[in-house]
Amino acid sequence: MRKLLSEKEVEQQLTGVKGWQITNGKLQKEFLFQDFTRAFGFMTSVALIAESMNHHPEWRNVYNRVSIELSTHDLGGISNLDFQFASKVDQLSS
């Protein structure tokens, strides 16, 4: 079930994910890699998460940097799905 989170719920959820922050109303994190090959390898993994969850990030890449922004457009804010997505992304490097 997708559920829009209140400001307080977002704050609570933020304690459970490392390095993610709220930027412009979105759940955001920047990832740094050794080089472009590794950055794009990571992006490929994130793309598979996105497609399997049918939940797609706004993201950008410059060389070894990847910035991911998450929100749930049709609910108009940050939902539990965004935090699930963030956790799955973080599990990639664990």
Next chain:
Amino acid sequence: MRKLLSEKEVEQQLTGVKGWQITNGKLQKEFLFQDFTRAFGFMTSVALIAESMNHHPEWRNVYNRVSIELSTHDLGGISNLDFQFASKVDQLSS
């Protein structure tokens, strides 16, 4: 050979590539696809171009949209390499 292009040379080169424009001093184009799978498939191809040319774009993706910005940082502007890159990207869909 990499060569920084003058404003006039950039204008001339722009006539040879479709849909590319100068935005914030960078050579920019937005690509639209049917869905995320196709957009990311395109990005994978662009990543291979980038790595083979050792020239990496600033780019972003949201669902079926991909925006690519090209410039040659160490030359401080747009070079012939950026237009070579743009042509290679355009050839992907031809």
